[in-house]
Amino acid sequence: MKLYRLLLSLYPARFREEYGGPLEQQFLDDYREAHNTGMRFKLWLSALRDLAWSIPVELAHELRQDLAHSLRVHARRPFVMTFTIAILALAIGGATGVFSVVNAVLIKSLPFRDPDRLMLLSNIGVPNTSIPDAKGRSAKTDVFLSSEDSPGSGAAGFKNWRTNSIYLEDAAEYLTAEMNITGVSAPVRVTVAETSYNFFSMLGSEPALGRAFAPGEDVPGNDNVLIIGHALWQQLYGSDPRVLGSKILLNGVPMTVVGVARPAFDYPAKASVWIPTAFDMMRVPAGGVFFPRTIGRLKSGLTITLAQKMFEADGEQLSPGRKREDWERLELIPLRTQLAAKTRQASLVLMGAIGFVLLIACANVANLLLTRTTERRGELLIRAALGASRGRLVQQLLSESVLLSAIAAAASLGIAYWASKLAAVAQPAELAAQQYTILDWRVLGFAIGTAIATGILFGVVPAWLVRSLQPSGDLARMQSVAPRAGRLRGVLIAIQVALTMILLAGSATMGRGFLRLLGTDIGFRPDHLVTLSVSLTGTPEESDARKAPYYRDVLERLRGVQGVESAAAIDFLPLDAHSFIGGNLFTESGAETPLVIFGRVTPDYFRTMDTRIVYGREFTAADRGRVAIVTEGVARKIGEGSSTIGRRIRRRNEEEPFTIIGVVQPIRYSGPEQSGGMEQMFLSAGSNAPIFATFIARVSGNAADSLAVCRDAVQSVDREVPVYGVKTYQQRLDETLAVPRFRTTIFLFFGGFALLLAIAGIYGVSSYSITQRRREIGVRIAIGASAQGVRAMILRQALWPIGAGMLIGVGGAAWQGRLLEHLLPAAPPTDMAACAAAAVLLAVVAVVAIWSATSRVLELNPIEVLKSE
Amino acid sequence: MPKKNIPAPKDLLPLSPTLFHLLLALHDGERHGYALKREIARRTAGAINPGAGVLYGSINRMLEQGLIEESEERPDAHLDDERRRYYRITPFGRLVAQAEAVRMRELVQIADQAFGLPERA
Numbered sequence: 001m002k003l004y005r006l007l008l009s010l011y012p013a014r015f016r017e018e019y020g021g022p023l024e025q026q027f028l029d030d031y032r033e034a035h036n037t038g039m040r041f042k043l044w045l046s047a048l049r050d051l052a053w054s055i056p057v058e059l060a061h062e063l064r065q066d067l068a069h070s071l072r073v074h075a076r077r078p079f080v081m082t083f084t085i086a087i088l089a090l091a092i093g094g095a096t097g098v099f100s101v102v103n104a105v106l107i108k109s110l111p112f113r114d115p116d117r118l119m120l121l122s123n124i125g126v127p128n129t130s131i132p133d134a135k136g137r138s139a140k141t142d143v144f145l146s147s148e149d150s151p152g153s154g155a156a157g158f159k160n161w162r163t164n165s166i167y168l169e170d171a172a173e174y175l176t177a178e179m180n181i182t183g184v185s186a187p188v189r190v191t192v193a194e195t196s197y198n199f200f201s202m203l204g205s206e207p208a209l210g211r212a213f214a215p216g217e218d219v220p221g222n223d224n225v226l227i228i229g230h231a232l233w234q235q236l237y238g239s240d241p242r243v244l245g246s247k248i249l250l251n252g253v254p255m256t257v258v259g260v261a262r263p264a265f266d267y268p269a270k271a272s273v274w275i276p277t278a279f280d281m282m283r284v285p286a287g288g289v290f291f292p293r294t295i296g297r298l299k300s301g302l303t304i305t306l307a308q309k310m311f312e313a314d315g316e317q318l319s320p321g322r323k324r325e326d327w328e329r330l331e332l333i334p335l336r337t338q339l340a341a342k343t344r345q346a347s348l349v350l351m352g353a354i355g356f357v358l359l360i361a362c363a364n365v366a367n368l369l370l371t372r373t374t375e376r377r378g379e380l381l382i383r384a385a386l387g388a389s390r391g392r393l394v395q396q397l398l399s400e401s402v403l404l405s406a407i408a409a410a411a412s413l414g415i416a417y418w419a420s421k422l423a424a425v426a427q428p429a430e431l432a433a434q435q436y437t438i439l440d441w442r443v444l445g446f447a448i449g450t451a452i453a454t455g456i457l458f459g460v461v462p463a464w465l466v467r468s469l470q471p472s473g474d475l476a477r478m479q480s481v482a483p484r485a486g487r488l489r490g491v492l493i494a495i496q497v498a499l500t501m502i503l504l505a506g507s508a509t510m511g512r513g514f515l516r517l518l519g520t521d522i523g524f525r526p527d528h529l530v531t532l533s534v535s536l537t538g539t540p541e542e543s544d545a546r547k548a549p550y551y552r553d554v555l556e557r558l559r560g561v562q563g564v565e566s567a568a569a570i571d572f573l574p575l576d577a578h579s580f581i582g583g584n585l586f587t588e589s590g591a592e593t594p595l596v597i598f599g600r601v602t603p604d605y606f607r608t609m610d611t612r613i614v615y616g617r618e619f620t621a622a623d624r625g626r627v628a629i630v631t632e633g634v635a636r637k638i639g640e641g642s643s644t645i646g647r648r649i650r651r652r653n654e655e656e657p658f659t660i661i662g663v664v665q666p667i668r669y670s671g672p673e674q675s676g677g678m679e680q681m682f683l684s685a686g687s688n689a690p691i692f693a694t695f696i697a698r699v700s701g702n703a704a705d706s707l708a709v710c711r712d713a714v715q716s717v718d719r720e721v722p723v724y725g726v727k728t729y730q731q732r733l734d735e736t737l738a739v740p741r742f743r744t745t746i747f748l749f750f751g752g753f754a755l756l757l758a759i760a761g762i763y764g765v766s767s768y769s770i771t772q773r774r775r776e777i778g779v780r781i782a783i784g785a786s787a788q789g790v791r792a793m794i795l796r797q798a799l800w801p802i803g804a805g806m807l808i809g810v811g812g813a814a815w816q817g818r819l820l821e822h823l824l825p826a827a828p829p830t831d832m833a834a835c836a837a838a839a840v841l842l843a844v845v846a847v848v849a850i851w852s853a854t855s856r857v858l859e860l861n862p863i864e865v866l867k868s869e
Numbered sequence: 870m871p872k873k874n875i876p877a878p879k880d881l882l883p884l885s886p887t888l889f890h891l892l893l894a895l896h897d898g899e900r901h902g903y904a905l906k907r908e909i910a911r912r913t914a915g916a917i918n919p920g921a922g923v924l925y926g927s928i929n930r931m932l933e934q935g936l937i938e939e940s941e942e943r944p945d946a947h948l949d950d951e952r953r954r955y956y957r958i959t960p961f962g963r964l965v966a967q968a969e970a971v972r973m974r975e976l977v978q979i980a981d982q983a984f985g986l987p988e989r990a
Contacts, residue, residue, distance in 0.1 A: 015925075021954075022921075022954055023925060025903070026902060047920065049920065050923055051922050
């Protein structure tokens, strides 16, 4: 019988109260008639069937009634309803949008088999100095700088290493480079992944068409095969399956297409072509610097901690006794973490921020509904007196708020869609294949879950209040609800103020940090600059004999373009280059500089960039020998002031030094966010012309207007050379700043939104609570209190929750400051000025609200007020 | 509790078999839920035998629609458990039951014209 009674509690409140007794009685009657175990078993079976059918029916029935009632109730106060829905829709929509990003970045599975066991093996390998030899490159060409060196040497060494691994099931090698596809109607520049043959099988993503690389195809001599990306296949071949077996000229080298990758597969780094040449650097000369990376699949059943230990031992074995700097630490990084690295922390912090907004919205709506409930206490009391139980009233209030949040959730999907579109702007390149979709079940589940949770959260407060109503009590009892509601409102306001202050202080910090970023001197003037890139690999201009004349011709044509004031070229353009050549320099006295980036530039480069020359001069056409220009940081290592000029400096592994002819101001190589430490040395392109370069032209007019004419000028020299990256420098800078700009905008939006919510909430609640105290104020005035005195008293009472909230807010803001550094490294520490400004603003809002509401009450005739009560 | 806008009897048609039988079982006086259930089971030879939840769900719906009402009168307390509740049919309930019967009669006539009706199914 107890069990049956327990099951009855699953019915909705009203039905249970109404029919619980008869239901129990009927079950008891049936039970008495069941004389043996078999009959009792049958009785239970039919009772359970009956409950399983009728409980959902009754729930739906009562819910329908409650919702209909709720609609009528809400329709009587359309403002409260609209306001509540709008606030919740914005808050839930924002949260859902941010969640769709978090979902894509952190939760959704990667398009690989069993992706959680895929690891990036960071810094495994032999010391970097030996790499060029191992790969057949002369150590003299470029100094390799790589944070992820490859284990073993060559395809055979790598295979031997991975098959003998005790912690890896499999491992693959890859590096990426930009290459030219020529021999087609319009040459294109694509990102190419050079891999070991097992790259696709290791990831568990077989090509959509054709085959993956076969064993042994990564051995030099066998590696003239290519897998083309799905999108590029559509673009170049119109999805023609006859592409298999055809030849593609990659940097001038003919390669046979053996497969087409799956749609949206673009790992790593948005690659659209894969070739098995990870160990054959001379096969398809790419020019530039290479960062080989090793990814591996952990053996099943192995924990990351244990695998990390084995990995460290392995690394030590590969390069015994190697002293490792911090940045070359041996580390197993889950592939998911690597892909999400840039967004992970930021996404979580944004998630936290939107959580705050959601809480503020909840507190606000709870406050609003609380006010409504107090206003409706007459109605509720009458219903209670007519026999509605507390459970029934609580159910009614809860369904009212769930209805509101359900409508808000539906509306929020539109906002979420917009928010996720915005979020897509900030996605890191490696995650381009990830779609921020709000139609994912997790995202939808999140929206619905949030709506229900929000509904319950803000439904609970008014409902809790109703629980204190005594159905049997006299009407005088309902007065006791008011002070309790007042205290609750105070707590809710304090929470709101605290959260708003934290968000506002965060917004102010982010905003100031971003302004600081914009004001950063990056070492050149990006306005009025046109940039155009070329790569000569695989083109008629590739040979050493033709490179220098080609650059000279292009620069001449560019200078001839109307409006162009000066033009120059550099191999690794600041802000653009994802890789660089660098190394340590040695002074005459033998002192070693920290890492210095090398760049080859043509004459006029610094004039065109508008980079200040501190001492000495820039290159001229006559500079063909071993001369160099360095940034101030390098110069300081060598000598004092202008004494640096004429000094000599040497690169590692090179005998012949460079003579310094100029010192320039520091240049932020990777953009305003760079925290410093990247010094540069510039060499004259005249003595050793690079295989790829970016032309820059300073124009007198609007740079964007000169893009087309400048591109035509470059193309006119040799149409076989693809020209890409045709952008103004300002566009490049904007791209660099897109992510911090996006985060700052979001934070400013959240902060502003929170402030609006708080203002609306505090104003509404303060004015309403005073209107409720008309009678009391009337009495005070009638017995001789002064208007000023009453006002002061009310202000004192109303300001304490705001004050309490402020105290909590200041503490929270200070704590939050540390989190913001993940979003915007340039963010200054949380300043108390921003906190104080937020606090003053909220206090002013409260005072104005209370002042105007009190004025309205004080203007009334006390006698009238008392009469009307 | 009848609704504010009282519907016409026809608006509630067709009735579910359970509802119709409940109305029929109340034609000759008040009954409590359990008695209703047994009466229906008897009349339909067990073909319709609603469980307690379904039964009171139907009763609840009929009360809301004003087809039946709860009776205040109770038999002697010694004879009856006070948890039992008694119901009787309202005049509106009679009208609805009649309307349902008329609807069925018309249906039967149409079927008769179409196929002819044998004595037994």
